[in-house]
Amino acid sequence: MDKIVDHIPVLLEEIVDNLKNLKIKNGIIIDATFGLGSYSNAILENTNCKVYGFDRDPEVMKYASKLKEKYKNRFKFFQKKFSEIEHTIFTEIECKNNIKGIIFDLGVSNLQLKKNKRGFSFKHDGPLDMRMSKEGLKAFDVINNFSEENLSNIFYTLGDEVYSRKIAKNIVKFRQNRSINTTIELADIIRKTVPGRPKKIDKATKTFQAIRMLVNDELNELKKGLVTSENILARGGTLCVVSFHSKEDKLVKNFLNICQGKTKTFISKFLPPEPNIKNSFEIITKKPITPSIREIKINPKSRSAKLRIAKRTKFCPIYNREIAA
Ligand SMILES: C[S@@+](CC[C@H](N)C(=O)[O-])C[C@H]1O[C@@H](n2cnc3c(N)ncnc32)[C@H](O)[C@@H]1O
Numbered sequence: 001m002d003k004i005v006d007h008i009p010v011l012l013e014e015i016v017d018n019l020k021n022l023k024i025k026n027g028i029i030i031d032a033t034f035g036l037g038s039y040s041n042a043i044l045e046n047t048n049c050k051v052y053g054f055d056r057d058p059e060v061m062k063y064a065s066k067l068k069e070k071y072k073n074r075f076k077f078f079q080k081k082f083s084e085i086e087h088t089i090f091t092e093i094e095c096k097n098n099i100k101g102i103i104f105d106l107g108v109s110n111l112q113l114k115k116n117k118r119g120f121s122f123k124h125d126g127p128l129d130m131r132m133s134k135e136g137l138k139a140f141d142v143i144n145n146f147s148e149e150n151l152s153n154i155f156y157t158l159g160d161e162v163y164s165r166k167i168a169k170n171i172v173k174f175r176q177n178r179s180i181n182t183t184i185e186l187a188d189i190i191r192k193t194v195p196g197r198p199k200k201i202d203k204a205t206k207t208f209q210a211i212r213m214l215v216n217d218e219l220n221e222l223k224k225g226l227v228t229s230e231n232i233l234a235r236g237g238t239l240c241v242v243s244f245h246s247k248e249d250k251l252v253k254n255f256l257n258i259c260q261g262k263t264k265t266f267i268s269k270f271l272p273p274e275p276n277i278k279n280s281f282e283i284i285t286k287k288p289i290t291p292s293i294r295e296i297k298i299n300p301k302s303r304s305a306k307l308r309i310a311k312r313t314k315f316c317p318i319y320n321r322e323i324a325a
Pocket of ligand 1: 054
């Protein structure tokens with residue numbers, strides 16, 4: 001049987017405090033990244049609302065079952081992606097105008113990182129997989145089939161890896177003899193390519209992150225999740241997003257700026273600005289909340305976390321029409 005993995009949730013106190021302050025009665029909070037369920041559990045313990053947990057990873061089911069046993073009809077779980085949330089809750093009658101919060105805690109969970117066979121970690125030997133949903137394109141397919149130029153672009157744009165070209169070149173050179181099958185094989189190629197001495201942060205970190213983001217289509221999924229939050233949150237409902245990566249945080253920041261009307265709004269560049277568009281979100285965190293020194297000491301992995309919070313106004317969604325313009 002699989003052992004139960006521990007997870008130290010990041011910025012949990014800040015999120016729960018914010019939701020508690022809303023004094024939500026019988027509302028529904030969506031935990032869009034259920035993982036090992038720490039956020040869901042804390043919300044169920046500290047508020048009197050219901051929680052709908054979502055996660056694309058089928059392996060989180062056993063954690064969801066435990067919460068179901070404890071909280072009965074106050075908790076429901078759906079094995080779905082961000083892009084499927086809106087459609088999923090559409091059929092749930094009790095959700096209509098009743099979604100009081102939605103939380104995204106982005107990235108991978110310990111459950112995924114610590115299991116060698118999931119292939120997320122460059123520290124443990126495992127197959128090149130990295131699929132959160134356990135379906136679709138694997139890291140193996142990317143590494144062994146994509147062109148050198150394609151690989152280089154992915155490492156640069158999604159991983160900010162400045163040695164992207166050299167790494168891509170050496171991957172293609174290696175695979176001329178045989179395929180690259182494991183995480184350690186790939187990590188070794190990267191470590192031998194990137195110059196300099198080993199540092200605190202492993203040389204394979206950026207490339208692995210880029211491959212994971214591609215395999216799971218993470219930025220597009222996040223965009224769809226944010227648009228969903230604008231469409232489904234009730235008036236006064238809260239959006240909380242914890243991100244660990246500058247690209248994700250930038251996406252969230254831009255999204256909120258557009259929804260708050262900070263970014264210039266126009267339907268078409270050939271028309272004058274529309275005077276009647278009103279902000280769909282009010283930004284609560286002018287600057288993102290970051291973990292305290294105490295939290296970073298207890299959980300060093302939390303150091304790059306950023307939490308942005310915004311409140312849904314009564315006005316119509318505007319993000320999609322702005323992007324389409
Ligand atoms: C950092 S973990 C969340 C940990 C969780 N907050 C906890 O307290 O245990 C992120 C989780 O989000 C899930 N996830 C990431 N992207 C997703 C997406 N597009 N749709 C659904 N789940 C996603 C991952 O499978 C992973 O379990």
